[in-house]
Amino acid sequence: MATLKTAGLAALMMAGSAMAAETLVFVGTYTRNDSKGIYAFRMNDKTGALAPLGVVAETPSPSFLAIHPNGKYLYAVNETNGGSVTAFEIDRATAKLKQLNTQPTKGGGPCFVSIDPTGVTVLVANYGGGSIASYGVKADGTLTEPVSFIQHEGSSVNAARQKAPHAHSINIDAPRKKAIVADLGLDKVLFYDLDVAGHKLGPAHVDVSMPPGSGPRHFAMHPNRKTGYVISEMLMTMSTLDLTANPPKILQTVSTLPAGEKMDPKYSTAEVVVHPNGKTVYGSNRGHNTIARFDVLKDGTLKFVETVSSNGKTPRNFAIAPGGKFLVAANQDSGNVVVYSIGANGKLTPTGTDVPAGIPVCVRFLTIK
Numbered sequence: 001m002a003t004l005k006t007a008g009l010a011a012l013m014m015a016g017s018a019m020a021a022e023t024l025v026f027v028g029t030y031t032r033n034d035s036k037g038i039y040a041f042r043m044n045d046k047t048g049a050l051a052p053l054g055v056v057a058e059t060p061s062p063s064f065l066a067i068h069p070n071g072k073y074l075y076a077v078n079e080t081n082g083g084s085v086t087a088f089e090i091d092r093a094t095a096k097l098k099q100l101n102t103q104p105t106k107g108g109g110p111c112f113v114s115i116d117p118t119g120v121t122v123l124v125a126n127y128g129g130g131s132i133a134s135y136g137v138k139a140d141g142t143l144t145e146p147v148s149f150i151q152h153e154g155s156s157v158n159a160a161r162q163k164a165p166h167a168h169s170i171n172i173d174a175p176r177k178k179a180i181v182a183d184l185g186l187d188k189v190l191f192y193d194l195d196v197a198g199h200k201l202g203p204a205h206v207d208v209s210m211p212p213g214s215g216p217r218h219f220a221m222h223p224n225r226k227t228g229y230v231i232s233e234m235l236m237t238m239s240t241l242d243l244t245a246n247p248p249k250i251l252q253t254v255s256t257l258p259a260g261e262k263m264d265p266k267y268s269t270a271e272v273v274v275h276p277n278g279k280t281v282y283g284s285n286r287g288h289n290t291i292a293r294f295d296v297l298k299d300g301t302l303k304f305v306e307t308v309s310s311n312g313k314t315p316r317n318f319a320i321a322p323g324g325k326f327l328v329a330a331n332q333d334s335g336n337v338v339v340y341s342i343g344a345n346g347k348l349t350p351t352g353t354d355v356p357a358g359i360p361v362c363v364r365f366l367t368i369k
Helices: 002-019
Strands: 023-027 037-043 050-060 062-067 073-078 084-090 097-104 110-115 121-126 131-136 150-151 168-174 178-183 187-197 200-209 216-221 227-232 237-242 250-257 268-274 280-286 290-296 301-311 316-320 326-331 337-341 349-355 360-368
Touching: 023 062, 037 062, 050 097, 050 349, 073 097, 073 110, 084 110, 097 316, 110 168, 110 337, 131 168, 131 200, 150 200, 168 187, 178 216, 178 237, 187 216, 216 268, 227 268, 237 301, 250 301, 290 316, 326 360, 337 360
Parallel strands: 062 110, 062 360, 168 216, 268 316, 316 360
Antiparallel strands: 023 037, 023 360, 037 050, 062 073, 073 084, 084 097, 110 121, 121 131, 121 168, 131 150, 168 178, 178 187, 187 200, 216 227, 227 237, 237 250, 268 280, 280 290, 290 301, 316 326, 326 337, 337 349
16 A cells, blocks of 8 residues: 555656746857857756756857747847848757758848747847848748848937947837837837738837937836836936837936946946836846846836846846746856846845856746646
């Protein structure tokens, strides 16, 4: 009888283990020096520890990544002068990536890629080219040739950085059928029509002018979809946009640095992320080498709380792991990826996990059942 009970308990434990979720972490990099391409880790969902799986795809400077909603495919921009975007199939057991195809982005220095929630359209922003492009996703995960290509025109007040357009990010607002583009060179956030089924970008009937010389870089949507947040690279600011207004408008602009701290010309911002619970917004400060934390107030505006060390040099992209308990940050110039636990109030505390990963730029998660 005891043997039967033991066998039954073992079977239950095995079944529970089989049903437990695990998380793969993919890290996009610049391929200079010893950095080879896309790296992967297996994440302990209880402790945040990262087990290295090595280089899972060798591809030129895969600086930004997007994972298909079905979890089978990964898309990476190749941030080179020619500019391309590459589709991969994910081996969910090993995290290895099999290259499917590559398409040109028709602009240099592509720096951002996104995919719509239904998984049929991929969008790319070209920083060097100052342009954006769209692609269809085929049933096998491969990308079509570019369906839309839009070249930005114009400049702004900073002669050294803003002589020409620099599209820096392209996010998808599916319910509103819009693509939201932050252009550092124009000091604008543009709202393009988006036909997801047709994979087409339409005209930007609306744009928001950001503070002159601020250099809008990335955008993040609040879960209630009423507000969005724009982090601006050159003036180290975070702006709250009212997305319910027609046209959208700026509600507030605040510094990403602590009160009284002077801006250093070597400083710049990088990423903005909203916690899934909608209570906290984070932004990364390069040069200052910190992650700023803001509380979200009832009206959607922000209250600066603190900065914490990125435990490395030049924090770029970071992301919040599924479940909302951990934040994983990529430090480009020190070549390390750092994990923080997230407290109930949004406070970040280093877990002690600090691992090398080439020249890391982007972090993305895939939950495996």
